[in-house]
Amino acid sequence: MWSFNIFKNEKLKFVLNAGGALVLDEHFELMLDENVTGNEKRFILSASDPRFSKIQAVTISPLSGAKYTINGEEEEKITHLEDEDKFDVSAVTYQVRFSSKKAKTGFWLKTQKVKDASHVDLNGWMDPGKGFMYFCPEDQGAFSSPVVYFFDMDHTIIKPKSGGKFPENASDWIWWHKIVPERLHRLRTTGARIIFISNQKSMETDVTLKDEFQEKIRQIQDKLGFEFEVCVASGSGMFRKPSPGIFHFLKEYMKLDPKSCLMVGDAAGRPACKISGKKKDFSASDRNFAVNCGLDFRTPEEFFNSQVSKYKEADLKIKPNAARALKDNSIKFNKSSDLIHDILKRKKSLIIFTGYPGCGKSTFAKTLTRSFPEVAILCRDEIGSTQKCIKLCKEALHIGKSVVVDATNPDIASRQKYLEIAHELDLDSIISLFFDVEIDLAMHNCRYRAITGGAVIKDMILYSHRKKFEAPSRSEGFTDTISIPFEPKFESNFETQLYYSHLP
Missing domain, CATH: 3.40.50.1000 (HAD superfamily/HAD-like)
Structure with missing residues (x-):
């Protein structure tokens, strides 16, 4: 039976049996099932199995943007580590050492908690x-x-x-x-x-x-x-x-x-x-x-x-x-994104999103949060109700903040309350940002999100959006309308393969 000792600054930190794995956070501390949501930075550390592999190695797999350093180079890709190999996580040095003895503590993978076990049966x-x-x-x-x-x-x-x-x-x-x-x-x-x-x-x-x-x-x-x-x-x-x-x-x-x-x-x-x-x-x-x-x-x-x-x-x-029909939208996406960023840099604005669930609204909103922490990003799903969103929008605009409303807002009626607040304050930058995605692609994106740990959104919700949909226009009271296409981004080769697959 192969096993591997993982040392932290020359002190034993983890022990892995052949075929075993650990789920670790970005600081290389053990994560249990209840701590794993699928979005946080983390590592999977897995040991090879002599029944399936001739190489004695530990595989380090960084997920969701986690990074480690090996040979002085920062890495985000999967790497196979052999006996005596060293790597750094959060400026701490770890080393892999091979042992032919059975491990005292064994783990299979994150969903099977095996603690204080003398052996994990591979049969x-x-x-x-x-x-x-x-x-x-x-x-x-x-x-x-x-x-x-x-x-x-x-x-x-x-x-x-x-x-x-x-x-x-x-x-x-x-x-x-x-x-x-x-x-x-x-x-x-x-x-x-x-x-x-x-x-x-x-x-x-x-x-x-x-x-x-x-x-x-x-x-x-x-x-x-x-x-x-x-x-x-x-x-x-x-x-x-x-x-x-x-x-x-x-x-x-x-x-x-x-x-x-x-x-x-x-x-x-x-x-x-x-x-x-x-x-x-x-x-x-x-x-x-x-x-x-x-x-x-x-x-x-x-x-x-x-x-x-x-x-x-x-x-x-x-x-x-539908994902396989996607064209390279990066030029148009970047142009629209740069335009929104430029608007928020120059003037106090109200930006109202419109688009299906699964069209990239919240992902784009997060990029705005990173670039403009002072802007009030109001996500209807997180806040809980449209009425609360409207109330928070009014409060933020009154104190001089720019506001981004992250919601589906499919029709004129759903956007009108926000527009009325902006007009009362004589705001001269009221932008509609329309996420230009067809329903088939939105459904595919929702399925992808669900099977990778996100919320389940039923097709009927998207059909309801399509039935209500009225394209945003300046006649509603917007000073400008901008459309932005969907541009998928992935953190691993498997995520790419999964996204372009036929999904359940």
């Missing part, structure tokens, strides 16, 4: 991340092949024995087709890795008990006579298909190559067939997962029964990813 069920369960087989030979087959489980490998859409209990299953176990055994004899990957969002509300699902997996493994890997998205976050979170985890920690992987699943976006009577697929999550991860894809009929696909890509009911 069996684990929780590598929030909303993610992973089963690791005991047989190390299962990881020897670069060839990997991902299988959705329900209605691909098995189906309910009772004939319903959903199983009634752990034993309510039969093979999707009698050929399934034979094909899986054939793959097993070639040395290929077999990984079941399943969305089980109901676990989030305890509708599906985890032990019941694990019992089902045990039964399937007993029937087959061998263990296989299992990845379960037990929540609604970034690990839920079609998001690529699970594949990203496997690729980072187990060095998978997308070119040697195949995804098999029934959620392929196929339309209904009147001739055969087959209903349309309930979604395209399996096919989109393959697209997001760069994997080849087959339906169960194509893989197990060798059927030739009857569908053309144009027939598949797969909604395009």
Whole structure:
């Protein structure tokens, strides 16, 4: 068993077992689950596992703008640290030292709190991340092949024995087709890795008990006579298909190559067939997962029964990813941003935002806060009500402050109260800043925000905004109207990959 000692100024600070990880704040102090919201600067310190990697190393992953120094250079990227390597965080020196002994204190990842444990078992069920369960087989030979087959489980490998859409209990299953176990055994004899990957969002509300699902997996493994890997998205976050979170985890920690992987699943976006009577697929999550991860894809009929696909890509009911249609808006974004900054530098102003949820309003407001701490930034979501926003706006303008109203303000009526206050004070700089984003992109942005830990905004709220929307104009009483496009910004390669993915 590998383990690593992390020393702080020559004194032992942390101990990591193989496969373990710590979540640390920007000062390199341990963070517990309840302290992690997803927005603060932090580090993930993870140790390599001899079952998945030949290199003994600790990986330091800075998140949300956290920085460290190595070899005199400030870094924000992921780095692999080997025995005796040193690095600095907040002007404090740390060193990694390899040890072959078991660690006295072990941690898996942030969602599994294991304190004062003499050993973290690397076989069996684990929780590598929030909303993610992973089963690791005991047989190390299962990881020897670069060839990997991902299988959705329900209605691909098995189906309910009772004939319903959903199983009634752990034993309510039969093979999707009698050929399934034979094909899986054939793959097993070639040395290929077999990984079941399943969305089980109901676990989030305890509708599906985890032990019941694990019992089902045990039964399937007993029937087959061998263990296989299992990845379960037990929540609604970034690990839920079609998001690529699970594949990203496997690729980072187990060095998978997308070119040697195949995804098999029934959620392929196929339309209904009147001739055969087959209903349309309930979604395209399996096919989109393959697209997001760069994997080849087959339906169960194509893989197990060798059927030739009857569908053309144009027939598949797969909604395009609105983010992929984004053009480079940086020039226009920077021009509009500079204009707003220049206005706030020169004169007392009232700036009223208009735009869908998820169009970048609050992100832009934060940049203004950093540049102009004296400006009153009124975020309706944080303040709690429009009436309070109006009251605070009036108070701030009366004492000579500039005000930025960060709210959706979809129509003339929602903007009128603020305009009346400005006109009463004879303000000569009343600006409308319109965030020019179409509803499909706004919906995508809201989904991205939700699966990365932000608030959940339902589509109906965006449809309501569209129904009410009236474009801001000078005729309302604005001295100028400015539009600004959406310009995404990312802190890691995975955030970029996730954003441009098909999302749940």
